[in-house]
Amino acid sequence: MAGSDAGTIGQPGAPGTAPVIETRGLTKRYRGGQLAVDGLDLSVPAGSVFGFLGPNGSGKTTTIRMLMGLIAPTSGTASVLGRPMPDASRRVLPEVGALIEGPALYGFLSGRDNLLRYDRADPTADPRTRAARVGDALERVGLAPAAGKKARAYSLGMKQRLGLAAALLRPRRLLVLDEPTNGLDPQGMREIRALVRELAADGTTVFLSSHLLDEIEQVCTHAAVMARGRLLTQGPVAGLATGGRLVVTTPDPADAARVLKEHGVTGITLDGDRVRADAPPGTVELADLNAALVRGGVRVRAFGVERASLEDAFVALTGEGFDVAG
Amino acid sequence: MSQAEGAAGAAGSSAEGAARERTGSAAEGAVRAGAGRNPLWTFGILRSEFATTLRRWRTLALLGVLAAVPVLIGIAVRIETADGSSAGAGGGEGGPAFLSQVTNNGLFLVFAALAATLPVFLPMAVGVIAGDAIAGEANAGTLRYLLVAPAGRTRLLLAKYAATLGFCLVATLVVAASALAVGALLFPVGDVTTISGTTIGFGEGLVRAGLVAVFVAASLTGFAALGLFVSTLTNSGIAAMAATVGLLITVQIVDTIPQLSAVHPYLFPHYWLSFSDLLRAPVYWDEVLKNLELQALYAAVFGSAAWARFTTKDITA
CATH class of the missing domain: 3.30.70.100 (Alpha-Beta Plaits)
Incomplete structure (x- = not known):
């Protein structure tokens, strides 16, 4: 399993100092005038497991999409791994694994072929290690036995696992996981939590959005709360739940x-x-x-x-x- | 891990490869590779695009329909001429071009089939593939994962266009190959009489047929760019396919209205059937070149439009 040797390589840069994600006045107003994200100043410390909370429609996903360079901000800046987004997408994103708004798969391809396709899309991924890395990722999320099955035959939980595997195709400095335990059974949720802890122990920063508060409480070191596009609070989890x-x-x-x-x-x-x-x-x-x-x-x-x-x-x-x- | 080591060892003599081998971990090799990546890796996505397109049942069904057209034409001509009369002799202008020559020489079925499929079937198939290229990925949600991989928007668009052009060529060759097989099976083959009346050997006839097929594929490049542009406008694959095919039909109709003859030279299908000029001796290049120029113009205009749209678009799907 990759998990055992990932520990030595999770930290290409020294963790601790610069924030892994930092936004300044990040704002997104969609055409039509709706203000989805309003002046967000987010700071995610390196090495943290960062819980990103907020009710449905509070702007979490829009924020994540801006961080991943999928959506251009109306104003404000975002930097990921110390580089500006979306300008530095091609430098930054190979070091970021992401699961955004649930998995999306090619139903007519097998689980393994789905991962191969996503890996080929990355111009910095070494084709010589591709098969091995795909195998490791499948192993890591417990999907190896179903790797040859067409993805359209997967259950929601299996799709979620395959989405996670895609995020783990290469060693990452940052993992952005949007509702990672969605559709998983309790056993699967436990496995994902264990995986997140394991990755965090290797030095990977994990940015985790979830509406399962006890999940955040169990795995996160830091958290931020959003509502109606604004950041209400952020900081260590222990400080949020005081008294x-x-x-x-x-x-x-x-x-x-x-x-x-x-x-x-x-x-x-x-x-x-x-x-x-x-x-x-x-x-x-x-x-x-x-x-x-x-x-x-x-x-x-x-x-x-x-x-x-x-x-x-x-x-x-x-x-x-x-x-x-x- | 031995698999990765083997792969690295086979490919690598560089110091980097050796270092990677020593670490003994595929994952580890990958992170180092980020520093010294091979520019050739960027083409991986192209192969992936093409292979993924050809692995869809929909693509295979389209190719199947295209392969069936020459079979139908061949059988129809064979039945109609069973009594010794020549095909299309009565109507003259009724059927596709070259139909009357098919009974004398099976090779002409290639030209007849291309002439029959070029106005509708071939571009419709291309429209489905091109229209679905971006919109279909957006619809399935896979677009966001390709972009965070990161595929790069320009790179992904180029790969999509290249894969669509590849499909144009494959589709045309499927029609030609099917027609050649059916023609050889049902009709005699031999020396080819060109449109100009001269005779060329069967071998050269085959070369001309290949040339015609490639030219027909090239005729579709402008329309493919148009379809790709439409595909960047919507997140619905079906809508993009329908719009692209709808555009094709509209333009084809406009091309037949004499009162609109002023715009005809600017319509992408206007010179499509000029491929018959390749069967003259000597070849009559005038309209052939006009067609290629027009296709290049469409590819440039709509390719740029697709690029401008796709590289600035908010990906919300």
Whole structure:
């Protein structure tokens, strides 16, 4: 498998310093006046797994298409791997693997032939290693057994895997994955997450758009949230989902609430056998709090701090509304 | 990995090749290759285009229809002349050119079949391929992946045009080859009487037939560029094919209206049937060259238009 030796080559440039993706005032207004992306200042650090979030129609895909040189921005600039896009497409894109708005395949070609065709489209891809690289990519996404089947006979999940394989045809410095787990079964999603982690460990920057927030939470180090074409926030995931709730599960909720109150815990609410409260500041040793509960005669079934989920942070930023952005 | 090593070893004597071999990883070789890429690799897409076009059932069906036309003509002429009368003798102007000579010499079936397919069947097939070239990829979504590969917009467009021209030649040769086979099977072959009345040997007749086929293919290059331009205007392959074929039919109709004779010399099909001038002795070049000039003009104008459109287009499909 390619995975084992990719680690040595994932980082042609020193990671860490310059952002892999940087946009300044990136704006796209479609003919007809619709403002799809509005003054976007995005900065994706090298080596990060960057989650790109936003409701449907918030401008995520338009942004990705501008980054990949498919759409020309109305104003503003975008640079990828330190070079301006779309001007430097031919220098930049061989080092970028992309899955944009789902896979697109030639139904009349086999999975393997699809990859061969995409690889031939790249003038910098060495034809001498082509067959081996295609084989590695198929192996990596678990599609090798179905490589000879016509792509039109593939299930959605298999198509998604083949799309990923196309993004992995060569070692990349940046992977742009738009909804990569779309159509995959839970097993497939796990595999993709493992693959993303593996690639990130090799030093590849992964730019991941998804609407599955727990997925972002599980694999991403950084995230940005877009809504109605604007960037609402960006930064490390840990910083986005701040604050937490102390949760005690006990058959004696009233007693627990009293003891907690005595120890200066605030925001206590009762909910059946659960007592919730604001997480105490970092100076408080949680184990002491638990010991105090037990000493106070409270039978504790479960005790712990629930981190605020990214979903809470996301909803707080974009609103609860179910309507897609116009 | 041994496969990659073998490949690199076979092809490479350069230091780069040796370095790649030492690393023992195909993937690793690829990333280094980015630095010292071979300019020849850029032609990989051309082969890929042509092979992909020919592997579609639709292409094979089109070629099948084209191959069937000479068979139909051959059989019809054979049946009609079974009683000894000569084909087209009564009507004269009724059928395609060269039909009356077919019974004397099977080789003329090549010219008759090309004359029969050139106005409609051949350009229709080319229109389908050219119209679908960009729009079909956009429709399937594969265009965005080709462009981020990155195929390069100019390079992709050139590859598409070259593949379409390749199809023009293949389609014409399929008609000619089918006609030659049917002609040889159903009719006698031998020395060829040219339009001017002189006689040339069968061998030279064959050469002329090949020349005519290539000339017919060249006659389609202007229309192919037109189809490619239409293809850059839409994201629907069907719409592009329909528009291209619709344009063909419109232009063909305009070409037959005497009141519009002023524009006739500028219509791409106007000199198409001039290929018969290649069967004169000596060859009468006037209209042949006019046709080639006109095709070059169309290719330049619509090729530039397609390029201007495609290189600035937002790819939203």
